[in-house]
Amino acid sequence: MDYQKKIMDLLQGQVAPLRFDPQRGVEFIDQRKLPLEKNWIKASSYEDIYHIIRDMVVRGAPAISIAAAFGMALTFDSSLGQPDQAEVSHYRHELGRARARLASSRPTAVNLFWALDRVQEAFDAHFSKIAENVLRRADVHQFLLEEALRIWAEDIESNQAMSAFGAGYLPDGGVLTHCNAGALATGGLGTALGVIRKKFHDSGKIHVYVDETRPYLQGARLTAYELFEDGIPITLISDNMAAMVMSQGKVQAVVVGADRIAANGDTANKIGTMGVAILANHFHIPFYVAAPLATFDLQTFSGREIPIEERASRELTHIQDRPFTAEYPVYNPGFDVTPSSLISAIFTEQGVIEKPSRESVAHFFAKIMKSVPQS
Amino acid sequence: MDYQKKIMDLLQGQVAPLRFDPQRGVEFIDQRKLPLEKNWIKASSYEDIYHIIRDMVVRGAPAISIAAAFGMALTFDSSLGQPDQAEVSHYRHELGRARARLASSRPTAVNLFWALDRVQEAFDAHFSKIAENVLRRADVHQFLLEEALRIWAEDIESNQAMSAFGAGYLPDGGVLTHCNAGALATGGLGTALGVIRKKFHDSGKIHVYVDETRPYLQGARLTAYELFEDGIPITLISDNMAAMVMSQGKVQAVVVGADRIAANGDTANKIGTMGVAILANHFHIPFYVAAPLATFDLQTFSGREIPIEERASRELTHIQDRPFTAEYPVYNPGFDVTPSSLISAIFTEQGVIEKPSRESVAHFFAKIMKSVPQS
Numbered sequence: 117m118d119y120q121k122k123i124m125d126l127l128q129g130q131v132a133p134l135r136f137d138p139q140r141g142v143e144f145i146d147q148r149k150l151p152l153e154k155n156w157i158k159a160s161s162y163e164d165i166y167h168i169i170r171d172m173v174v175r176g177a178p179a180i181s182i183a184a185a186f187g188m189a190l191t192f193d194s195s196l197g198q199p200d201q202a203e204v205s206h207y208r209h210e211l212g213r214a215r216a217r218l219a220s221s222r223p224t225a226v227n228l229f230w231a232l233d234r235v236q237e238a239f240d241a242h243f244s245k246i247a248e249n250v251l252r253r254a255d256v257h258q259f260l261l262e263e264a265l266r267i268w269a270e271d272i273e274s275n276q277a278m279s280a281f282g283a284g285y286l287p288d289g290g291v292l293t294h295c296n297a298g299a300l301a302t303g304g305l306g307t308a309l310g311v312i313r314k315k316f317h318d319s320g321k322i323h324v325y326v327d328e329t330r331p332y333l334q335g336a337r338l339t340a341y342e343l344f345e346d347g348i349p350i351t352l353i354s355d356n357m358a359a360m361v362m363s364q365g366k367v368q369a370v371v372v373g374a375d376r377i378a379a380n381g382d383t384a385n386k387i388g389t390m391g392v393a394i395l396a397n398h399f400h401i402p403f404y405v406a407a408p409l410a411t412f413d414l415q416t417f418s419g420r421e422i423p424i425e426e427r428a429s430r431e432l433t434h435i436q437d438r439p440f441t442a443e444y445p446v447y448n449p450g451f452d453v454t455p456s457s458l459i460s461a462i463f464t465e466q467g468v469i470e471k472p473s474r475e476s477v478a479h480f481f482a483k484i485m486k487s488v489p490q491s
Numbered sequence: 492m493d494y495q496k497k498i499m500d501l502l503q504g505q506v507a508p509l510r511f512d513p514q515r516g517v518e519f520i521d522q523r524k525l526p527l528e529k530n531w532i533k534a535s536s537y538e539d540i541y542h543i544i545r546d547m548v549v550r551g552a553p554a555i556s557i558a559a560a561f562g563m564a565l566t567f568d569s570s571l572g573q574p575d576q577a578e579v580s581h582y583r584h585e586l587g588r589a590r591a592r593l594a595s596s597r598p599t600a601v602n603l604f605w606a607l608d609r610v611q612e613a614f615d616a617h618f619s620k621i622a623e624n625v626l627r628r629a630d631v632h633q634f635l636l637e638e639a640l641r642i643w644a645e646d647i648e649s650n651q652a653m654s655a656f657g658a659g660y661l662p663d664g665g666v667l668t669h670c671n672a673g674a675l676a677t678g679g680l681g682t683a684l685g686v687i688r689k690k691f692h693d694s695g696k697i698h699v700y701v702d703e704t705r706p707y708l709q710g711a712r713l714t715a716y717e718l719f720e721d722g723i724p725i726t727l728i729s730d731n732m733a734a735m736v737m738s739q740g741k742v743q744a745v746v747v748g749a750d751r752i753a754a755n756g757d758t759a760n761k762i763g764t765m766g767v768a769i770l771a772n773h774f775h776i777p778f779y780v781a782a783p784l785a786t787f788d789l790q791t792f793s794g795r796e797i798p799i800e801e802r803a804s805r806e807l808t809h810i811q812d813r814p815f816t817a818e819y820p821v822y823n824p825g826f827d828v829t830p831s832s833l834i835s836a837i838f839t840e841q842g843v844i845e846k847p848s849r850e851s852v853a854h855f856f857a858k859i860m861k862s863v864p865q866s
Contacts, residue, residue: 152817294731330731333816336808337815340817341816350819351820351821351822352808352820353822354706354730354762354763356705356763357762360762387729388732388734390738391735394773397773433727435810439527440711440712441708441712441715442719444701444711444725444727445727446728447727447728447736448728452734
């Protein structure tokens with residue numbers, strides 16, 4: 117299947133964090149500079165991908181996982197020389213080294229490990245089917261690349277399905293979002309912003325209040341950028357204005373993404389999400405989470421057990437490497453955990469979990485398992 | 492009375508937004524540059540004061556009112572030449588011009604008008620007592636300056652009284668504050684930060700969580716600066732981390748200032764205050780307001796009638812004149828209104844209004860009126 121063409125068809129020219137063609141290879145838009153500069157950075161090796169992830173050229177769990185898959189493919193160059201006579205174990209060793217390096221780029225993103233596993237499995241499956249085990253490096257590159265493209269295409273399709281489920285829940289009017297759960301955080305379309313894009317496409321009657329999302333300003337820089345580029349009406353606000361616009365009746369729903377969802381529905385997401393949920397609850401505004409099934413961590417009993425990354429204090433005292441205040445003592449947690457009691461529903465690619473709780477999450481997964489053909 | 496000495500005694504070397512001595516005159520610390528630069532700007536005329544207020548060298552309603560009083564005094568230079576033979580009406584005309592100019596500097600600050608009135612009354616009272624009405628410009632300058640110093644001293648004393656009332660309400664532990672209701676916003680000591688200073692002085696057992704207060708960052712720049720300078724332990728957080736620190740049990744009380752309080756106790760204050768009040772309410776944390784009686788506007792029935800200033804969109808897209816995102820559509824209200832139902836108590840220089848409401852506010856003012864000797 118031509119996954120490259122499929123991805124082009126799915127995206128239809130909309131914003132995405134990466135682009136690929138066989139001649140130019142894979143390139144990533146530098147999200148650290150958006151929207152003031154639009155620079156594409158080419159990746160030619162897994163080491164390039166390691167830096168692209170670690171230095172936050174690309175961020176967002178699904179987008180990171182796609183980048184990592186490309187990193188695995190780039191372990192092998194596309195030289196068309198003589199077939200390598202070495203053992204499979206030689207290739208396997210090379211891939212193992214790349215995998216370890218890529219795994220260390222952002223160790224908190226669960227999806228990253230999942231993507232590395234997927235490409236490893238493709239590698240293993242391929243070699244188990246070939247008797248002589250003699251392949252040119254270009255051939256290995258090619259079938260791993262195919263797997264990376266497949267992961268990318270599936271991610272967009274998953275967001276499409278999630279968005280179709282979620283859009284029906286959004287009333288006409290204002291919707292508030294926090295951080296960037298958008299095209300730039302995924303393969304395209306986005307999770308929370310996918311739902312918003314679908315609603316805009318279906319009814320056109322939507323206005324998005326974009327929390328700027330301190331300290332890293334993903335809302336002001338990335339969400340504002342990609343919605344504005346797609347012609348969706350937005351108003352940028354600082355995080356502490358959310359209560360104000362809600363009290364004025366400007367917001368009919370909130371929709372955000374998720375970094376990790378525990379077995380009871382407690383949801384870790386960008387710092388500030390819990391505050392928005394409490395405000396929405398106070399004003400009787402529904403609060404929705406949009407996230408792929410891969411975000412659920414059913415081994416984690418509740419939000420209390422989700423570890424919270426603490427980030428550099430510099431993020432609270434500097435913008436674009438320039439200080440705006442002195443280096444005072446700072447607390448800078450990257451995420452917070454919204455209790456499931458404050459969440460109206462979770463949109464996934466397989467359906468919607470209304471009033472998430474230990475029971476409703478378990479029930480939902482039991483239903484999915486039954487409907488999936490066992491392989 | 493030597494008000495200059497009195498002010499020095501009251502401040503005891505603590506942070507204040509202005510300083511005065513008869514030789515150097517009056518100078519203001521440039522709050523736009525704090526804490527990275529500490530520049531003092533000298534005011535030699537009412538026009539200087541106009542710019543100092545308008546350009547936000549000084550901000551905070553009480554501090555603005557003190558600056559405006561100095562502006563009135565600076566209408567007249569301190570030349571010791573021959574007594575001016577002109578009519579009182581000549582001086583009166585000059586003062587009227589200065590007053591109109593100063594009144595137009597920040598038209599929303601109610602205290603500003605109150606201070607202009609106070610100096611005008613001092614002028615009127617003085618001339619009504621002098622038969623010949625022939626005074627040197629230096630004499631007029633001197634007695635208006637006296638009134639400005641008196642207003643300044645009274646403001647610090649008022650904050651002292653308010654702080655003594657409020658500090659008893661703060662338990663040992665964490666307290667969260669928003670914006671800068673501090674020494675820099677007043678003549679010294681501060682309202683909300685006055686309460687915090689008093690608590691620190693009395694028990695030492697306090698840790699202050701400082702909301703950075705987007706978009707103008709008064710918390711990160713001014714509150715952090717003045718508490719740190721005074722040796723009070725602080726942690727700077729972004730506004731959207733307030734829910735997180737509350738959920739972790741780190742905050743035992745919230746105390747903020749006020750820009751205007753309606754007859755039913757609804758309180759306009761820096762944007763984001765209402766959100767903090769809703770969060771405090773959610774976590775069963777008491778939410779206190781510290782404000783002088785001059786902040787009450789009993790002619791305003793409820794918060795709905797308080798006009799909200801909308802500020803430049805640039806504040807949401809630039810920091811220190813440098814853009815960090817594109818010029819997207821922005822909403823930038825300067826204030827919000829916290830309903831009195833979310834306020835545990837209001838601390839004033841005359842006592843505390845617990846559970847503020849139309850009834851309790853009316854009752855409080857009735858009691859004060861009785862205790863004040865009628866002049």
